[in-house]
Amino acid sequence: MTATWLDQSPARAAHVAIGPGMLRGAALVYPVKNTSTGARYELGPREHFVLERLDGIRTLDAIGVDYAAAFDKRLGETAWLQLLSLFGSRGLLSGGEAAEPAAAAKRVKRESKKGFPAGDIVMFDPEPVIGFLLRVLRPVLTRRVAIPVVLALIAVEAVILAHVGELARESWHFAKQPSLIPMVFSLYGVSLLIHELGHGVIGERFGGRATEVGLRYRLPALGFYCTVEDMPLFRSRWRRVATAAAGVAADVAFQVPFYVLWAALPAGDATRTAIAMLLMYKTAGILFNLLPLPPLDGYLMLSHALNISRLAVSSGVYISQLVHRNPAARRYPRRAVVAYLCYPLIAAGFVLPAVSGVCWYLLSAFPSPYGWLVIGALVLLNVAPPLVKRLRGKRPAQVTEAPSPVETPEPVATEPLPLPARLSTSLSTREKVRMDAITDSATAAIVVQHVRKTYGAVSACRDVSLSVAEGELFGVLGPNGAGKTTLIEILEGLRRPDSGTVSVLGAEPWQRDSRVLLRIGVQTQASAFFTRLTALEHLETVAALYGAPRRAAREAIERFGLTASAGTRVERLSGGQRQRLGIAAALVHDPDLVFLDEPTAALDPRARLDLWDLMREIRDRGKTIVYTTHQLDEAEALCDRVAIMSGGRVVAVGDPLELVDSLDQPVRVFVPCERISVGAARGLPGVEEARTEGASTVIATRAPGLVLSAVTEIAGVQGIRTRTASLEDVYLALTGKDFAA
Structure with missing residues (x-):
């Protein structure tokens, strides 16, 4: 340069x-x-x-x-x-x-997501309320004042905990005062709203934006939530910790006047009994919120203190990779390894005492044997469903980290940023897997050696050999008739090769081993659906065939944006909706190896970008993806490696950017014709060639800096574009014909 x-x-x-x-x-x-x-x-x-x-x-x-x-x-x-x-x-x-x-100037109100047994109901924009609270509390929200206030609140909660036995005994008589029940539960509901507004106030104090307050229900549980945007942008992790802890601080502050009133009232007073019940509920709620389990405040506080996003999910993925001896586990830094191994121990250290406390309270509140019956019922409700599924040969429902109302707001206009792979690894920063590193079949999800397949006089696959590593996103590229569909069908076990060997997840796919097929997901261009079924019923049927939990179908419906079409029969879905349903069916059972054939065909731009994110997420969890595409820009942005096929042969395999670099082609600069003529362009230093293409003068150069400096002096910068070599140029150089041919 x-x-x-x-x-x-x-x-x-x-x-x-x-x-x-x-x-x-x-x-x-x-x-x-x-x-x-x-x-x-x-x-x-x-x-x-x-x-x-x-x-x-x-x-x-x-x-x-x-x-x-x-x-x-x-x-x-x-x-x-x-x-x-x-x-x-x-x-x-x-x-x-x-x-x-x-x-950007407008606040777009998110639509409520009402469903059964879970949903969100958007209630109001909290900006006016939080703005008022900020003006009132601003003198308190300084470090000099806030630290003593927080220490005082901790002392108050310690005093309340010291009297928890007395509060518990008095609260047991609460049922004798039924007229006070509405008041207590109304106050408790108000405290939950104050809890969420606390998050919003502190979040906006540090530069965030509280966008909505609503009611979130996951029956039989329900509660309020407050969405605070831009928390990840806070420069200090302790500001993020403070925002996550603000709800608990608001809870303790809410308790203060009631504790004073409780202490002042004489024993046996009906109001004192009601307040005892309220204080017990709030104390239990505070302790529960401090548990390091998603999406509770304690979990967010721990995550931000450690500066780790999605701690529970990352910990689960790492431990799974470690148990299954996935090579990806060796790429984790030491800090991550310590955090992901310690998190389950920390969580257990908090959860076990909490469970013990609940059991103690239930045994004290209910006479024997009713206390044990209540405990047994709670245990049964939590243990029975996954146990029944396991005994029936089904996998328990996968536990996923719920989006936090503080940390993960509804995006306004989020889209992935497909940065050049030559500058770094993909956005997941997973290391690129080089072809020459795959020497042991034990580390490869797919091994193909000298495969041939003919249809009469037509050779669809000619001596094809390649390997795909575990956890790799591998693209198979080529025009119609190149042989890629036949190769994919051989890998899926749908066709038998005439000669050569194929290993998929350690087995020969043509044997149709059910143990291997259960670990594979397939989406074809012409996906077949169960007729007369709705979209949700189709996914529930597919999930049942694979032994996946029924809830996986509804999760897939939501993940692929088909909620509004869940009750529509598949034959009435649009082309784009059917495409998304086919992809959802391929992924509903959480396979280890996924085959996707032109997955972004018929998808709108937003759905296409969402699928990119999903493919990256699947790959980051150690899964392997093999997919075919005509979108070469897509392959360049997503794939760890690609195989380019032409005439039934694999003509190149490698990292997309390394293949592009190997061309050593000039950069092309496009300038509007009215700004510079071909003759003037050819006279500039560093120009190799200049010609007219449509309304542009196209300049080829290997010194783009020199040429751009000269061009901008003559023509200015408006309307000037540059184009570097791409996978399409690689294909043209390797095959001598256009990719679309």
Whole structure:
């Protein structure tokens, strides 16, 4: 890259907010928000390194030197062009393109999600209430005042806990005063609302945004929630901890006047008995909220204190990989390993005393043997369903981490940021799996050796050999007739090869071993559905065939945006809805290996991006994905490796960006014809070729910095575009024909 280009000092846009890195799985993830549009992105460490240093003062050359020192790799010309163009298109650079900002000024009310047995009911926008509370409480919300107040609240709760035995004994007589029951439960409901407003007040105090308050029910439990946006952007982890702890602090503050009144009233007074019951309920609620279980406040406090996102899920995934000796477990940093192994022990250390306390209270409140009967009923309700499923040969329902009302708000305009793989690994930061590293079939999910398949005189597969590693997202590319569908059908066990060997999850797929088939999910281009069934009934049937829990069907319906169509018969679904239903059916039983054939065909852009995120999530959990696609930009953004097929042969296998780099093709610069002629372009230094394509003068160069500097002096910057080599160019170079042919 030329000195002129490297001497530039682009600046990050003023409306871009960058949060600190949080550990998720094995990698650090940095949240980024375009506050002008509300769009949110996530960056890996390398992309964050560059964006954070684009301050308008440091030159690209200086940032490149720092980058090479930090990551032991220099940024090339193409990488700089791709990265800066991408940042600019997302509105992250000063003067870059930005989406229409008008929409960001409006608060869009999220629709209530009513269902049975779970749902959310949006109640109101808390901004006016929280704004008023902030004005009233601002003198208290300073470090000098807040710390003594918090210590005083801890002391108050300690005093209440010291009297918990007396409170418990008095609360047992509460049933004798039925007229006070409505008052107590009304006050308890008010306290729950105050709890959530506490999160909102502290969140907005630190720069967050409370967007809604609502009622969340997971029958038989229900409670209020408050959505606080932008918590991940808080620079200090302790601000995030304070926001998560604000609800518990509000609970203790709510108890103070009632405890004083309880202490002042004489024993035996009916009002004192009612207050004792209220204090017992609130104390139990506080202790329950402090448990480190998702999505409780204690869990969020622990997660933010450790600076780890999705602690419970990441811990479960790591332990599962460790137990199954998945190679991905070796990629976790030491800090992550310690946290993920210790979390179950910490959770158990809190949960067991809590369960013991509940048992003590029930045995004290109910005469024998009724206390034991209540405990037995509670245990049965929690243990019986998964036990019955296991005895019937079904897997227990998978426990997933529920979205936190504080940490995970409903997104306004979230979309993935497909950054160039040459700058880093994918956004999940999973290490790329190189073909030459797969030498042991024990570490490969798929091994294909010298496979041939013919149909009469047509050779669909000609001596195909390749390997796919466990936990890899592997793309099979090629035009119609290249042989990729036949290869996938052989891997799925739908066709038998004429010769060669195939191993899928350690077994030969043509044997149709049911133990292997249960670990595989398949989505085909022409997915077959059970006719006369609704979308939900179809998924419930598929889940039952695989031995998956029935709830997995409804979770898949929600995950793929089919909730509104759950009761529609499959033959009446639109093409895009049928495509999403086919993908949901392939994933409903949580397979270890997934085959997806053109999964994004017929999907709208939003659904396509959502599926990208889902594929990354599945891969990050150690699952293997093999998919075919005509969307080469998609394969370049998603795949760890790709195999390009032509005429039944695999003509190339490798990392998409490494395949592109191997071409050594020039960068093409597109300038409006009215700004510069072909003759003038050919006279610029560094230009290899210039020609007219439509309304643009296209300049080919291997010195893009030099050429862009010269072009902008003549034609300005408006309307100028650059294009680097892509997988389509790789295919054209390898086969001599266009990919779409």
